[in-house]
Each structure stands twice: as C-alpha cells, then as structure tokens.
Amino acid sequence: MNFKKIAAEAAIRFIEGNTIIGLGDGAAISYMVKALTVNKNNSLTLFTSSFSTKKLLEDAGFTVNEISAVSALDIYFDGCDQFDKNLNALKSGSGIHTTEKLLASMAGQFILVGDESKYVDALQTKYPVVIEVIPDAIQFAQEQVHKIFPFCKMQVRESKTRYSNLLIDIWFDEFPGLPILNSALKNITGVLESSLFYNMAHKAVIAGENGLRVIEKQGYSS
Incomplete structure (x- = not known):
C-alpha cells in the first residue's frame, strides 16, 4: 500500500x-x-x-x-x-x-x-543537519561549528540555494541535546537557518x- x-x-x-x-x-x-x-x-x-x-x-x-x-x-x-x-x-x-x-x-x-x-522516538544521525550560509561566511561558519562540535564532520555542497547561498552538511555520530544544537547553529553569524525543525x-x-x-x-x- x-x-x-x-x-x-x-x-x-x-x-x-x-x-x-x-x-x-x-x-x-x-x-x-x-x-x-x-x-x-x-x-x-x-x-x-x-x-x-x-x-x-x-x-x-x-x-x-x-x-x-x-x-x-x-x-x-x-x-x-x-x-x-x-x-x-x-x-x-x-x-x-x-x-x-x-x-x-x-x-x-x-x-x-x-x-x-x-x-522515530529520538532523531537519528543517519541524516545530516544542514545549514544555509552566506558565501562570505563559509570558512568562518565551518570553524565555529567545529569549535562547538569538534567531533562532527562537514561537507560543503556544490549546489546553491534559491538565495544564492551555500549549504553545509553536518554529520554527527550522536546528536547533542536538540535545544543546544538548535541555538548554537542559529547563533553563528552568517548562518541563516538549519534543517533542524x-x-x-x-x-x-x-x-x-x-x-x-x-x-x-x-x-x-x-
């Protein structure tokens, strides 16, 4: 069905x-x-x-x-x-x-x-958290993410968004607390939004x- x-x-x-x-x-x-x-x-x-x-x-x-x-x-x-x-x-x-x-x-x-x-009972790490970043902040955003979450892995996508911004996939072995993850990503200058709702x-x-x-x-x- x-x-x-x-x-x-x-x-x-x-x-x-x-x-x-x-x-x-x-x-x-x-x-x-x-x-x-x-x-x-x-x-x-x-x-x-x-x-x-x-x-x-x-x-x-x-x-x-x-x-x-x-x-x-x-x-x-x-x-x-x-x-x-x-x-x-x-x-x-x-x-x-x-x-x-x-x-x-x-x-x-x-x-x-x-x-x-x-x-799922709790969100699983089989999918990345994606952030939309203005082009000028692409290096800065990655450095800030790595400082906060040193064990994550990141990959910049080749495609751009409808607003001509860049996308970074962030992979975790285990998610930090969702409130912490949500606020930490939102507070990085140059990051518009994350794919965590x-x-x-x-x-x-x-x-x-x-x-x-x-x-x-x-x-x-x-």
Missing part, C-alpha cells in the same frame, strides 16, 4: 474553504496536490516553499502566490526525513529549509505528513501497517 498517499489524503481533511495554505516539498506533498486537484477548491490561497510543488500546483490550474506577499498562513504542510515523539523534525535533502521554516513560522498550524517510517510542528499525519495516526504536540490544542 502507498502509505504516503494515504497520509496525504487524510491531511487534506484539515483544509477548509477560504483558508491560506502553505505546502512544502516531497512525495507526500505531491500526493496532497493530486488530492487537492481531485477535490478542487478555488477559495484556497496557496503558497509553497518548493519549485517542484509550485509546478505541480500550476500544472493543476492553481494560482501560487509569492511568499513575500504574506505574513500569516492558516496551515502549513510539509514532509520530512524523520521526526521524533516531540515532533522535532529533520529536513535535510532539498536544501530549502530556510523558506520552509519561514512558512512554518507563519502558520497557525504546522502539520508534518508522511509514512510511518518517518517516525526544533519545537515547530503542531501535528503529524502518518500512515502505516497499523493504520492512520494523527500525532499532536503535547499541550497543543487546535
């Missing part, structure tokens, strides 16, 4: 008419676009952090608005590499996490969507062999 598709179609149920929606990137989000196309609602105002999602939406006849024109969303949906029991997530693959975090921060609800393989998501919709689950952040009430 296609559990990402099942989760995506379930996530659509959170969307009501006349709402401002943000969509991220990944397979689950592409299934959400297909579901939106089947049940087309022209009252939605749509934004996306992803060029590929934008193309899917426009090909389906939706209008995609410029992010710079908005300051608040009703809901933002996104996939991830993995998320933990507290809904902290890693989104390391596409390198668009700065824009994804911008939309997630604007949203009244930030909902993760995917299959059950994305869920710490304390941001409100819900997760996941599907698997044991059925469909909606996980809510502890203490969150929609």
Whole structure:
C-alpha cells in the first residue's frame, strides 16, 4: 500500500474553504496536490516553499502566490526525513529549509505528513543537519561549528540555494541535546537557518501497517 498517499489524503481533511495554505516539498506533498486537484477548491490561497510543488500546483490550474506577499498562513504542510515523539523534525535533502521554516513560522498550524517510517522516538544521525550560509561566511561558519562540535564532520555542497547561498552538511555520530544544537547553529553569524525543525510542528499525519495516526504536540490544542 502507498502509505504516503494515504497520509496525504487524510491531511487534506484539515483544509477548509477560504483558508491560506502553505505546502512544502516531497512525495507526500505531491500526493496532497493530486488530492487537492481531485477535490478542487478555488477559495484556497496557496503558497509553497518548493519549485517542484509550485509546478505541480500550476500544472493543476492553481494560482501560487509569492511568499513575500504574506505574513500569516492558516496551515502549513510539509514532509520530512524523520521526526521524533516531540515532533522535532529533520529536513535535510532539498536544501530549502530556510523558506520552509519561514512558512512554518507563519502558520497557525504546522502539520508534518508522511509514512510511518518517518517516525522515530529520538532523531537519528543517519541524516545530516544542514545549514544555509552566506558565501562570505563559509570558512568562518565551518570553524565555529567545529569549535562547538569538534567531533562532527562537514561537507560543503556544490549546489546553491534559491538565495544564492551555500549549504553545509553536518554529520554527527550522536546528536547533542536538540535545544543546544538548535541555538548554537542559529547563533553563528552568517548562518541563516538549519534543517533542524526544533519545537515547530503542531501535528503529524502518518500512515502505516497499523493504520492512520494523527500525532499532536503535547499541550497543543487546535
């Protein structure tokens, strides 16, 4: 069974008419676009952090608005590499996490969507933490990361971001405490954002062999 598709179609149920929606990137989000196309609602105002999602939406006849024109969303949906029991997530693959975090921060609800393989009790180091860095800070940022986390390994990606910045993959044998990791990376001058989505998501919709689950952040009430 296609559990990402099942989760995506379930996530659509959170969307009501006349709402401002943000969509991220990944397979689950592409299934959400297909579901939106089947049940087309022209009252939605749509934004996306992803060029590929934008193309899917426009090909389906939706209008995609410029992010710079908005300051608040009703809901933002996104996939991830993995998320933990507290809904902290890693989104390391596409390198668009700065824009994804911008939309997630604007949203009244930030909902993760995917299959059950994305869920772990604690984030695992099979994926790097990625930081977006302005070009002039590329050496400085690496030196600062190494000072704080001397046992990590780093690799600068060849690709650039939509803002013409650089990406550094940071690999750990074991993650430090997530609050420490999150604040340490954010406080390095020249670093825009990291791919660690710490304390941001409100819900997760996941599907698997044991059925469909909606996980809510502890203490969150929609």
